[in-house]
Amino acid sequence: MSLTDAVLSGAAPDELARAELPERFTAAHLRVEDEGVFADAADKDVRRTLHVGEVPMPDIAPDEVLVAVMASSVNYNTVWSAKFEPLSTFRFLRSYARQGGWAARHDQPFHVLGSDGSGVVVRVGSGVRRWRVGDHVVVSPAHVDDQEPATQTDGMLSEAQLAWGFETNYGGLAQYAVARASQLVPKPPHLSWEEAASIPVCGGTAYRMLVSDRGARMKQGDIVLIWGASGGLGAYAAQLVRNGGGIAVGVVGSEAKEAIARKVGCQVVINRAEIGIGDDTGDDPELAIKAGKRLGAIVRREVGEDPHIVFEHVGRATFGISVFVVRRGGVVVTCGSSTGYHHTFDNRYLWMKLKRIVGSHIANLQEMTEFARLFEQGSIVPVVSRVYPLADVGEATRLVQLNQHVGKVGVLCLAPEPGLGVTAPELRARIGEETLTPLRSVSAAAAG
Template identity: 55%
Template sequence: MQQILDAILGDDLAKLGELPVPDHYRGVTVHAEDTEMFDGLPTREKDPRKSLHLDEVPTPELAPGEALVAVMASAINYNTVWTSIFEPLSTFGFLRRYGRTSPLAARHDLPYHVVGSDLSGVVLRTGPGVHAWQPGDEVVAHCLSVELEHPDGHGDTMLDPQQRIWGFETNFGGLAELALVKANQLMPKPAHLTWEEAASPGLVNSTAYRQLVSRNGADMKQGDVVLIWGASGGLGSYATQFALHGGAIPVCVVSSPEKAEICRRMGAELIIDRAAEGYRFWKDEHTQDPGEWKRFGARIRELTGGEDPDIVFEHPGRETFGASVFVAKRGGTIVTCASTSGYDHSYDNRYLWMNLKRIIGSHFANYREAWEANRLVAKGKIHPTLSKVYSLADTGQAAHDVHRNRHQGKVGVLCLAPQEGLGVRDEELRAAHLAEINRFRDQ
């Protein structure tokens, strides 16, 4: 592994195809034997530091259409948190089901799961049939793993019944020194970013692009009022940028003055600090408070000059969904992915059907959408939202901080990269956008 790292750091990338592939590598894992360790505990008390391990694991066999990547950096997503606390399900069920689909997929069905759905790094090897990528290519990876053996996947790969999220529903993820991906997950690394910066946008940037910009999502247009929950967070910070750069009007919902300031730095003007303003959408565990929906809607109209949101960018789920359906304008759209506060959503359907609103489910992105989202990063139009970086050995702490919402934007993890700040190829483009690149780091 040291030879591989020396070649990357020494810009001797052509040499990588000649170096031997290590038969083991370090990866962050959960263990099948631990799946019941948090039984009976409230979600908040489940601790990723106790379930995430840094193990030496065997290097998987490389199959046709795949690539083995030397991972320089990765990042934490909520799916890593869910994996680590075994909620809502243990991911070993995903691996078992995938393993039954083919002999090659059986490689993924193991008593350990190497996690992580982001990476930046360098291609080390490619399998038979891979022609677009070569050893030495600097890449990032999106997290859609799809077999494309079903006709439904050929209009939109997200509709393929065999689509999975790499590193969550498959094994050999990005929080490791090596990662196994399908070649059609690879995209060029933005040349002006460091390894850790380049690793951070992948999942959330692509998800926000499909959810808000794509015709498969809300199909945002200029002038749309877009209500964005968690607007300074990993997902919302990209939605805020897409809204601003797409000519829409974001209304940013945050939970602290610090997060409000980050939204202002991105260029947003309409901001609601829901903690400071004391919104409580639930009277108790079982009863929502429509009076709070109305107060929230009035606050939005106060900021927008009387307009309701054309689009509500939803991802908290249970806690906010009733309010989201209520405040969307007549004929408006609630587009939802994830459910970080709970999956059991409830809302008053009168406000949906009688006002002709739509709820759209959105999940990650297809290759075209992920490529377009990455292209905007590479051109310096959309910027990473990296706030803090951990070592691979401290991944448990990184996931714990995300679980407790102690982070801003995205949290990165150094894998093979020995320190921050490496991997920049285009210093001129970087210099032109350094303030935007660092705006989450300055908190």
């Protein structure tokens, strides 16, 4: 029996260990010869560079595992990779490979993408202690060096920290993936494969940004302004604010997405059109201040106070507004810049009003584990809105590129259909199917 057949049949761990490992597997990947394909193209359509086909199976290092990936999901870093922006994805792989040893495997003429994944451990390296063949896992995207001193304090402070499937090869948008044992988290047993795969990047990132003592340190009663509250990051952020006793104020880009934001926990939802901002606002601090005044007036009208925290990941188009609108002594916590990395803001509103900007990136293993635990309590639920087969990963990523999605866009890898992988049906029934699928009924209208 092949390993793939064994996984799909639910074979016991000893059968999985005996099954024949394939020499090649299907994966979503980029090719080095496509690096210059876009040149000065106005529309860098990711469907032109995302290929789905066979790649060779790598060996695993002593501290690694091979995971049969049942499902993954699309993140914005896959868009960046497929556009070869801001740097070529192959530059990351060459840089990592220069460490030598096992890292050299990553410098290939292809790059298997994907920073999310859920699946079954099918091989373990000789140095792996806590995981066994047959374990159901979620893969954290934080690829860290556990022998570096800084990692013992916080893996995200490691100089060698890399984003799995973005800065490393053999990521999660594939039938098989290679991950370090230090990336694994037990899969919540009541979730399907695609629901579990939606957790790591967006959910873990939102948890560190808001809840961790390394982020904004949100407390009960805090007013949190969430940009993009209907997207993957925003939808998890809104739930964390609600669950933590805060007041979530979401900003979205359409009337249809307002329903999504309310569904996931925003008490107040503001349409970007109400404050008159577009993608060009970030270039002019004066325009940002004017938009910030309009936004601040709406927030005070609705909740009576300025935000304690601004959850910022949009970047250039909104960052100046975020710095202006957060209250005196408040925090802008930022993890990304989907509209551009170069931010312009009036620094007087930062230094004279004692505001803080906190940079945040993914989550360490403890934070990721703490966040996953909230799912089993029923406190947080998945935010999957649509699911694509691996063969259609280009279409799924294009949807994210154009911001036509809501929540998380799932990708089935080895799983033949959605809804599989639930091993605790009683817990799922207790939480409730409708509770666990908040975006399924409203996502189609919002995406349109």
